[in-house]
Amino acid sequence: MNCREAGELLAALASGELEDHESEEVLAHVEKCPRCSRKLGEYREALVALREAAADVPVAGKAFGRALSRRLDEVDVRRGRKVQPVVRWQFMGGVAAAAAAVFIVATVLLPHIGSPDDQQPAVAQPATAPYPVNAYLVFDGSSPYYRPVAFQQKGDNSLVLRQPGVFHGIPAARLVWRDDVVGRADYQLLESRVAELEARLRSIDKAQIPAQTKSP
Amino acid sequence: MPETGSPSKRPPDDSRAAMVKAGRGDRASFDIIVRDYTNMVVALAYRVLGSRDEALDCAQDAFVRAWENAARYNPKWSVATWLRRITTNLALDRLRRRKTFTYLPEGLEERQVSPVEGPAEAAERKERAGVVWELLDLLPDKYRLVLVLREIEGLEIREISRITDTQAATVRWRLHRARALFRDRWHASVDGSDVR
Numbered sequence: 289m290n291c292r293e294a295g296e297l298l299a300a301l302a303s304g305e306l307e308d309h310e311s312e313e314v315l316a317h318v319e320k321c322p323r324c325s326r327k328l329g330e331y332r333e334a335l336v337a338l339r340e341a342a343a344d345v346p347v348a349g350k351a352f353g354r355a356l357s358r359r360l361d362e363v364d365v366r367r368g369r370k371v372q373p374v375v376r377w378q379f380m381g382g383v384a385a386a387a388a389a390v391f392i393v394a395t396v397l398l399p400h401i402g403s404p405d406d407q408q409p410a411v412a413q414p415a416t417a418p419y420p421v422n423a424y425l426v427f428d429g430s431s432p433y434y435r436p437v438a439f440q441q442k443g444d445n446s447l448v449l450r451q452p453g454v455f456h457g458i459p460a461a462r463l464v465w466r467d468d469v470v471g472r473a474d475y476q477l478l479e480s481r482v483a484e485l486e487a488r489l490r491s492i493d494k495a496q497i498p499a500q501t502k503s504p
Numbered sequence: 505m506p507e508t509g510s511p512s513k514r515p516p517d518d519s520r521a522a523m524v525k526a527g528r529g530d531r532a533s534f535d536i537i538v539r540d541y542t543n544m545v546v547a548l549a550y551r552v553l554g555s556r557d558e559a560l561d562c563a564q565d566a567f568v569r570a571w572e573n574a575a576r577y578n579p580k581w582s583v584a585t586w587l588r589r590i591t592t593n594l595a596l597d598r599l600r601r602r603k604t605f606t607y608l609p610e611g612l613e614e615r616q617v618s619p620v621e622g623p624a625e626a627a628e629r630k631e632r633a634g635v636v637w638e639l640l641d642l643l644p645d646k647y648r649l650v651l652v653l654r655e656i657e658g659l660e661i662r663e664i665s666r667i668t669d670t671q672a673a674t675v676r677w678r679l680h681r682a683r684a685l686f687r688d689r690w691h692a693s694v695d696g697s698d699v700r
Contacts, residue, residue, distance in 0.1 A: 341636035
């Protein structure tokens with residue numbers, strides 16, 4: 289066996305992949321070849337470092353389970369397996385660490401919402417803006433990356449899910465806040481909008497939000 | 505609500521049966537799958553992504569994707585293989601969209617120093633791990649993936665081939681290249697030179 293042939297097998301030898309007779313043949317060459325011997329040592333050291341670094345893995349705790357359960361519920365709602373109230377979540381604020389997942393529901397595109405004197409319910413008259421009206425944003429606060437899911441109210445006050453699923457880096461429908469574009473529904477943090485959104489939520493009478501959603 | 509914790513010692517056939525039931529809409533059966541495979545999915549996502557928060561997010565995405573597609577699960581696949589495939593695809597998507605590199609896995613700070621490992625050793629280990637993740641970030645995504653699946657997850661080539669939907673010969677070639685690249689760069693970093 290020459291260096292070129294042995295070189296092709298050194299990594300596999302270090303990983304313990306070779307059959308016994310193959311190992312013996314390569315090792316016989318390595319014993320006589322300082323260069324291949326050094327290379328084999330480098331492969332072994334790199335492998336040890338790699339496995340050591342990857343040994344510490346995070347553990348998913350109860351918060352993970354709760355958040356996942358809520359997301360699975362969303363899937364069920366989209367499929368019409370069970371009907372759940374839209375209003376069920378509280379926003380925990382800010383760029384949250386991987387903690388309990390919470391949702392907030394907010395209205396967008398209703399210029400009259402947010403005014404301290406405004407007593408209109410969250411689902412008000414259709415806006416005249418050229419954007420989707422009465423659209424809701426649901427944010428999952430368990431991650432730095434917001435996951436908006438937009439609903440739109442139909443004429444009969446039911447809600448239709450316009451953009452099912454979560455958006456991680458997937459370009460989604462542009463979400464509009466009044467006449468401003470909030471941002472694309474992707475990884476971008478919407479920190480500047482969070483405080484504003486929270487303030488708006490506090491002014492919304494959540495009891496007025498319809499309790500049922502329908503799958504599209 | 506699915507509890508997460510140590511995986512149960514459920515025989516593989518039971519998992520397949522549970523997944524088939526989940527495919528018919530049985531949410532309780534899927535909750536069992538979540539309970540049994542969360543640790544595996546989280547660990548795999550973490551080893552591909554190198555970030556605790558991203559790994560947890562990716563793991564959630566993987567289970568949501570699995571639930572959405574439960575009806576398409578084919579019991580000829582083990583549940584582990586099926587979930588690994590979903591997880592690696594999602595993790596690869598995240599790698600591609602990454603705007604910055606993650607050099608340090610966030611989970612390491614939480615590891616307690618073992619009684620036989622002093623603070624100095626722990627710091628050294630953490631530094632080495634940081635270099636490893638940096639080097640992994642420099643690998644092409646597909647090389648990184650096969651390296652993780654083979655060298656860390658310990659999967660056979662055939663299994664990796666199924667998970668990545670790639671021919672075994674391609675997997676072997678990528679693995680060969682990944683090992684060589686990683687070795688070269690690790691050796692260079694240890695040496696103090698800079699090979700990129």
